[in-house]
Amino acid sequence: xxxxxxxxxxxxxxxxxGALTTxxxxxxxxxxxxxxxxxxxxxxxxxxxxxxxxxSVYVSFFRGTPxxxxxxxxxxxxSALNVDVPPLMAAVLALALNTAAYQSQIxxxxxAAIPKGQLEAASVFSIxxxxxxxxxQLPQVLRLTSPALISELIDVIKVSAVVSVISxxxxxxxxxxxxxxxxRPLEVYGVAALFYLALTSLLSVLGRMLERRWQExx
Numbered sequence: 124x125x126x127x128x129x130x131x132x133x134x135x136x137x138x139x140x141g142a143l144t145t146x147x148x149x150x151x152x153x154x155x156x157x158x159x160x161x162x163x164x165x166x167x168x169x170x171x172x173x174x175x176x177x178x179s180v181y182v183s184f185f186r187g188t189p190x191x192x193x194x195x196x197x198x199x200x201x202s203a204l205n206v207d208v209p210p211l212m213a214a215v216l217a218l219a220l221n222t223a224a225y226q227s228q229i230x231x232x233x234x235a236a237i238p239k240g241q242l243e244a245a246s247v248f249s250i251x252x253x254x255x256x257x258x259x260q261l262p263q264v265l266r267l268t269s270p271a272l273i274s275e276l277i278d279v280i281k282v283s284a285v286v287s288v289i290s291x292x293x294x295x296x297x298x299x300x301x302x303x304x305x306x307r308p309l310e311v312y313g314v315a316a317l318f319y320l321a322l323t324s325l326l327s328v329l330g331r332m333l334e335r336r337w338q339e340x341x
Contacts, residue, residue, distance in 0.1 A: 127310070130305070130307070130310070131314065134301060134311065134314055135314075137297050137300075137301060138294060138297055138298065138301070138314060138315060138318050139318075140292075140297065141292060141293050141294035141295070141296065141297030141298070141318075142294045142318045142321075142322060144291070144292055144293045144294070145280060145283055145293040145294045145295075145322070146280070146322060148211075148214055148215060148218060148283060148286065148291070148293060149218065149276065149279045149280045149283050151215050151218075151219075152214075152215050152217075152218030152219045152222060152279060152283075153218075153219075153222055153272075153275070153276050153279055155215065155216075155219035155223075156218065156219040156220070156221070156222035156223040156226050156279075157223075157226055157272075159219060159220065159223035159226075159227075160222070160223040160224075160225075160226030160227040160229075160230055161227075161230060161256075161261070163178050163181060163182065163223060163224070163227040164178075164227045164230050164231055164234060166178040167179065167182075167227070167231075178227075181224060182224045182227060182228065184224075185220060185221050185223070185224035185225075186224050186225065190217070190221055190282050190285050191285045191288065193217050193220065193221055194213065194214065194217040194285055194286065194288070194289065195288070195289075197213045197216055197217045197220075198210065198213040198217075198289050201213075210286075210289045210290055210291055211291060213289060214283075214286040214289065214291050217286070218279055218282075218283060218286075221279075221282070222275060222278075222279050225275055225278075226272065226275060229268050229271045229272060229275060230264055230268060232267075232268065232271075233263070233264035233265075233267040233268040234260060234264055236263075236267050237259075237260055237263050237264070241259055242255065242259075242260075245259055269330065269333055269334055270330060270334055273326060273327070273329070273330030273333070274330075276326060277323045277326055277327065280319065280322055280323060280326070281319065281323070287299060294315055294318055294319065295315065297315075298311050298312055298314075298315040
């Protein structure tokens with residue numbers, strides 16, 4: 124037990140640094156994915172058949188193919204076109220584009236739940252579409268879909284482990300490096316799993332707190 128405690132004292136600083144990298148990557152990817160998800164939702168509700176078809180293909184592709192394949196495509200395809208894309212940017216884009224497909228479906232239910240009378244009133248008072256979206260629709264959509272969005276963020280954190288294959292020093296990559304140094308895979312990956320569990324549990328608690336707070340305001 125004392126030996127494990129000594130080794131854990133050596134593990135946790137590196138694993139904590141990797142966990143923070145994972146959290147940062149996922150937060151940025153989730154935020155960018157939210158913006159793209161809103162755009163995909165708006166496109167899917169446009170009057171253009173081409174735009175609607177594009178949104179449908181986008182959602183089908185990113186929901187129907189492995190995250191690892193998407194990541195490798197975004198990492199290696201630009202290189203084939205003589206465009207240098209840093210691994211960090213490729214990882215963020217892959218996470219954002221992937222989660223945007225899922226978020227667009229989550230957001231669709233939120234937009235559908237907004238009473239049509241509010242949109243009609245905004246039109247009567249000549250409130251532009253942009254202001255209606257930013258000040259009337261999105262605040263309500265966020266409140267209505269917050270539990271599902273928190274759940275999606277947890278899924279993004281779990282799937283983000285694949286970014287280690289392009290040498291991003293996230294939690295999984297740090298774990299692999301520690302295993303190569305210590306030759307204790309069960310021990311290191313067990314501790315890494317606890318770090319992932321701590322991150323997702325913390326987000327679950329924060330999500331419930333946020334949901335209760337918004338329910339009290341409603």
